[in-house]
Amino acid sequence: MALSYSKWKLHRTVDRSPPEQPYPGVSILKPLTGVDPNLFSNLETFFTLDYPTYEVLFCVESEHDPAVMLVNSLLHKYPHIEARLFIGGICVGVNPKINNMQPAYLAAKYPMILISDAGIRMREDTLLDMVQHMREDVAIVHQMPFVCDAEGFAAVYEKVYFGTAQARMYLGADFLGINCHVGMSSLMRRCALEESGGLAAFGEYLAEDYFMAKAVVSRGWRMRVASLPALQNSGTRSVGALQARLTRWARLRIAMVPTTALLEPLSECMPLGAGAAWAAGQLFGAEPLPFFLVHVLAWFLSDWLILRSVQNGSPPFTKVQFLLGWVWSECCAPFVLAAALLNPEISWRTRCYRLDWGGRAHELKPKLKF
Secondary structure, eight states, X not given: OHHHHHHHHSSOOOOOSOOSSOOOOEEEEEEEOSOOTTHHHHXXXXXXXXXXXXXXXXXXXXXXXXXXXXXXXXXXXOTTSOEEEEESOOOSSSOHHHHHHHHHHHHOOSSEEEEEOTTXXXXXXXXXXXXXXXXXXXXEEEOOEEEOOOOSHHHHHHHHHHHXXXXXXXXXXXXXXXXOOOTTEEEEEHHHHHHTTOGGGGTTBSSHHHHHHHHHHTTTOEEEEOSSOEEEOOSOOOHHHHHHHHHHHHHXXXXXXXXXXXXXXXXXXXXXXXXXXXXHHHHHOOOHHHHHHHHHHHHHHHHHHHHHHHHTSOOSSOHHHHHHHHHHHHHHHHHHHHHHHHOOOEEETTEEEEEOTTSBEEEOOOOOOO
16 A cells, blocks of 8 residues: 555656746744754755745754854855744743744744754755645645665665655555654644644644644644655764664654554564464464565565655665665564663653653653762
8 A cells, every 4th residue: 555655646746837826935944953964964955945935944942052153154155045043942841842943933924834853855846845735725744754865784774764664654644544744844834833822832742743733633624745755864873873763753652642552563574474474374274484484575575665666766775785774674673662662761862751641741850860
């Protein structure tokens, strides 16, 4: 289902012909904390967008953050682009990202709001593609998470995960009308967000993107996935950092939708294959090991096809590298979920949180050391 949907949904040609009505203005919120080697080039892509009317609003928590100097250099380099820097934030809840963006959100002057994480790299036509997916009954257009090409095993692992396991869940959920909103690159109607209480109403959640979508859809609006995936382009990649991120996401899913702990293993190749092989042996007398191996081979080939579809061509590594990254990703998936279940506390940058059932977050005070 996900593979067929990806062929129809992703990488459509962006229509560059003049529109019948002028495109709406877009305010882009960019929350920043710290810098990495790719941050400058990532942010620079927001100054070269092929879109008629937009502004870029950078949000930084502290005036001592090194991102301030980097943003100022871009403002100086592109004086013809509407762009401003907001420092300090406003505390409206426990979510530091919401607090960081709140002043820029209040100052935004356009009816469309694009929330874009620091590590996102934009193609020139990405914003145009997202706006063209907006309809009168659509309030959110979001991009499916994916990653830029890079070298090293960590980059292969990252691309394999987001191009296979994540893509299956995301495309399948969107096709079935299930809330799969990941807010790393999300375009929203400001009026729909205001109907739900504005940005500040979601400051009590860490997974603010999920609850934004839930609140907006409950008021009769629809969501759509853009045809161009979101290109994450972190300057520092490591296997441990990605697994820590996936574990944090799993903890959020378990707190928001507790059935995740029971049903998510059935979406993974190895646990599902083992259960199916045992069941086939019990019901039909099939040999479990050959059944399991055929299952894994079919899954592997299907994942190769869906990765090519999401990549819109051949991935930047060999089939042997894909095999190694795929085996690592699939074998680690059950352990990531187990780690999330055994330790429900969430560490995010320098802060630590505990989640209630339903997703509300409480910041934990740092433990004193003697």
